[in-house]
Each structure stands twice: as C-alpha cells, then as structure tokens.
Amino acid sequence: MTQADSPLPRSDKPRRGRPRTAPDASEARRKLIRTGLEHLTEKGYSSVGVDEILKAAGVPKGSFYHHFKGKAEFGLALIHAYNAYFLELLDRAFRNEARPPLDRLRDFTKEAEAGMARHGFRRGCLVGNLGQEMGALPDAFRAALTEVLEGWQARTAEVLRQAQQDGALDAGQDPEALAAFFWIGWEGAVLRAKLELSAEPLRSFATTYFNLLER
Numbered sequence: 001m002t003q004a005d006s007p008l009p010r011s012d013k014p015r016r017g018r019p020r021t022a023p024d025a026s027e028a029r030r031k032l033i034r035t036g037l038e039h040l041t042e043k044g045y046s047s048v049g050v051d052e053i054l055k056a057a058g059v060p061k062g063s064f065y066h067h068f069k070g071k072a073e074f075g076l077a078l079i080h081a082y083n084a085y086f087l088e089l090l091d092r093a094f095r096n097e098a099r100p101p102l103d104r105l106r107d108f109t110k111e112a113e114a115g116m117a118r119h120g121f122r123r124g125c126l127v128g129n130l131g132q133e134m135g136a137l138p139d140a141f142r143a144a145l146t147e148v149l150e151g152w153q154a155r156t157a158e159v160l161r162q163a164q165q166d167g168a169l170d171a172g173q174d175p176e177a178l179a180a181f182f183w184i185g186w187e188g189a190v191l192r193a194k195l196e197l198s199a200e201p202l203r204s205f206a207t208t209y210f211n212l213l214e215r
Contacts, residue, residue: 028063036078037085041123045075046136072138075130079141082126083148089115090152094159101163102213105156109186109206113199116190124194128187153179169213182209 035057039048050071054061068074093108116123127148130141153176160175169175185205192201 026067028057028059029067031057031059032064032067032074033077033081036074037082037126038123040075040078041082041126041129042119044129045133050074072140075138076140076144078126079130079144079148083151086127086148087151087155090155094155100168101159101166102168102210105159105182106206106210109202112190113193113202116193116202117199121193121197121199125187125190128190131187132191149183153183156182163213173213178213185209 032053035053039053039056050061050064053074054064064074068077089111090108093104093111096104096107099107127145130137131145134142134145157175157179160169160173160178163169164171164173164175186202189201189205193199
C-alpha cells in the first residue's frame with residue numbers, strides 16, 4: 001500500500017471545503033497529453049516547443065507547469081501514456097483466442113497500418129521517433145524507451161511461444177529472438193512508411209517476416 005492509499009491516522013481530521021481534483025484526472029492534463037502525442041508522433045521531440053503544445057491544446061502556461069516541471073518530465077509522461085495506449089492495441093490482437101497465434105500478430109500489423117493510414121502516414125511511433133532523436137534527448141528517456149520496447153517484445157514472444165505449442169512455429173526457433181527481430185524490423189518499417197507516406201514498407205516487412213516464420 002502506498003502512502004497515498006494509506007488510511008488517515010486517527011488523530012488526523014478530514015479537510016473541509018471542496019476537494020481538489022487530482023492533477024492526473026484534470027482535463028487540462030488530458031489535453032496536454034493528447035496534443036503532445038499528436039505533435040511528437042508527427043514532428044518529434046526536438047522540433048516541438050512547449051508553447052506550440054500549449055497553443056494547440058488551448059491550455060495556459062501555468063497549467064502546464066502545474067502538472068510538469070518542464071519539457072523533459074512532459075516527454076516522459078507522453079512515453080508512459082503512449083505505452084498504455086499501445087499495450088491496449090497489442091492486447092486486443094494478442095489475446096483474441098478466436099484467432100491462431102500467428103494470425104494475432106498479423107492482425108496487429110494490419111490494425112497498426114490502418115492507424116497510420118488514418119493520419120495519412122504522417123504520424124509514426126512515438127517510441128521509434130524518440131529513439132531516432134536519442135542523442136539530443138535527456139538520459140532518462142533511454143531507460144524509459146528501452147523498458148517500453150522490452151514490454152512489447154515480451155508480449156510478442158508469448159504469442160510466438162503459443163504458436164510453437166500449436167505447431168505453427170518450429171520448435172527450434174527462439175521466440176525471444178524472433179520477437180526482438182520483429183520490433184527492430186517493424187519500427188524501421190514504420191519510419192520508412194512515414195518517410196514515403198505509404199503502407200508498402202509495413203506490408204513488405206510483415207510479408208517477409210511471416211514467410212520466414214512459416215518456412
């Protein structure tokens with residue numbers, strides 16, 4: 001139990017008056033996160049300033065600094081928010097037991113492609129975008145991005161292990177290595193799709209990857 005979850009000591013009296021809304025639940029914070037994700041998935045971290053985010057979100061500067069100490073802390077919050085969104089995307093595909101394991105991974109690639117298409121392939125993966133900029137980013141971003149990618153790989157490796165159990169993937173294959181290879185290749189394909197404004201790099205990588213698995 002965290003300190004915030006702990007009950008009040010008997011000697012403490014509840015505060016009177018209107019309770020404060022938790023900062024994480026505020027509409028201003030949600031607007032900042034949503035707008036930040038939109039801008040950074042399209043333009044990257046280094047080329048987007050706080051003032052641009054504030055203007056697009058319609059949020060005053062004071063509200064920004066109420067929730068975040070600065071741009072670096074805001075960037076870390078965006079990584080966590082993007083990861084939460086992306087894990088839902090992965091789980092929706094990977095936990096669909098009505099589909100064979102390898103088809104679940106295929107379904108993810110198709111849904112991700114559709115997501116990029118909705119924005120004209122101008123928005124990429126936040127994690128991939130930030131990874132490309134790592135030399136200019138705060139050091140704390142490296143550990144956060146690595147942790148996110150490892151989480152995605154772990155989910156992918158589990159799907160590949162299920163494919164082995166079903167006989168769809170050769171028992172001699174290493175699911176962990178294949179999962180790492182998938183994300184190395186997929187992030188590159190997303191970057192290329194954004195560059196070319198086309199789904200072809202995503203489809204090319206997915207086709208080649210699954211051909212290798214099923215050989």
